[in-house]
Amino acid sequence: MTEDRPLPAEIARLLRQRLEMGAGEIFLEGLTREQALRLVTAARAAGGPSQPTASRPAPASHSAVTQPPNGEPGTDPTLPDDYDALRQEALQCTRCRLCEGRTQVVFSDGPRDARLMVVGEAPGANEDQTGVPFVGAAGQYLDLLLATVGLSREESVYIANVLKCRPPGNRDPKPDEIETCSPFLKKQIDLVRPHALLAVGSFSGKLLTRREKVSLGKLRGAVHSYHGVPLVVTYHPAALLRNPRWVRPFWDDLQLLREVLAGAGEDP
Numbered sequence: 052m053t054e055d056r057p058l059p060a061e062i063a064r065l066l067r068q069r070l071e072m073g074a075g076e077i078f079l080e081g082l083t084r085e086q087a088l089r090l091v092t093a094a095r096a097a098g099g100p101s102q103p104t105a106s107r108p109a110p111a112s113h114s115a116v117t118q119p120p121n122g123e124p125g126t127d128p129t130l131p132d133d134y135d136a137l138r139q140e141a142l143q144c145t146r147c148r149l150c151e152g153r154t155q156v157v158f159s160d161g162p163r164d165a166r167l168m169v170v171g172e173a174p175g176a177n178e179d180q181t182g183v184p185f186v187g188a189a190g191q192y193l194d195l196l197l198a199t200v201g202l203s204r205e206e207s208v209y210i211a212n213v214l215k216c217r218p219p220g221n222r223d224p225k226p227d228e229i230e231t232c233s234p235f236l237k238k239q240i241d242l243v244r245p246h247a248l249l250a251v252g253s254f255s256g257k258l259l260t261r262r263e264k265v266s267l268g269k270l271r272g273a274v275h276s277y278h279g280v281p282l283v284v285t286y287h288p289a290a291l292l293r294n295p296r297w298v299r300p301f302w303d304d305l306q307l308l309r310e311v312l313a314g315a316g317e318d319p
């Protein structure tokens with residue numbers, strides 16, 4: 052690896068090797084957080100911008116370990132079935148109060164034929180300014196961790212949030228906001244048809260599993276199903292930055308996700 056311009060595959064190989072050797076706190080001990088974030092920034096610059104691409108056939112079926120208790124969440128039949136039309140409708144949406152304080156709607160990032168779809172919570176200040184989800188420190192950390200299993204938003208990961216507009220002051224999403232906005236997300240999932248879903252944080256985890264009263268800790272460690280798509284739930288990368296002890300459980304969840312994708316004929 053060169054000092055100035057490491058390749059994503061080199062970063063992935065290095066981190067995977069260290070984590071598999073049991074270095075659960077690699078980012079604080081072996082690499083400082085600043086060093087790790089610099090590596091990811093360089094890797095993303097080397098990978099170039101992500102562009103939406105054409106949709107592809109539906110993935111192979113998977114066997115899920117757990118099923119939602121009350122059937123699958125519905126989608127809004129009034130939303131367009133065409134991806135570009137859906138995106139345009141979201142970009143102009145005024146369905147809830149969050150339209151009043153946003154700079155712009157944050158719809159997605161990553162290719163539309165992605166193998167993996169990551170679902171987060173809501174845009175923060177950086178996302179609100181750029182229109183791209185997960186671009187701050189938490190997003191860079193997520194990119195770094197995904198790189199350890201050979202996944203990147205440049206090639207294989209589509210990212211979206213439960214809410215498309217930033218809640219004021221980065222407060223938690225309110226139930227009526229989730230109810231109003233989540234049909235956009237559900238339609239995105241149906242149109243992107245990823246091979247697997249990774250819900251990061253309790254809001255997306257509870258929404259997609261329909262287990263609103265179950266803690267995030269209890270949703271982890273199993274493969275759920277959303278409309279037949281395998282779903283793994285884990286911590287939000289922002290929570291990992293606050294509490295490094297959750298890096299190891301996140302790593303375990305990534306290995307579960309890796310097994311799910313391998314079962315679908317994928318190879319991260």
Ligand code: SF4
Nearest residue numbers: 144147150215216232
């Ligand atoms: S958060 Fe969702 S429902 Fe509310 S205005 Fe933004 S796009 Fe529309």
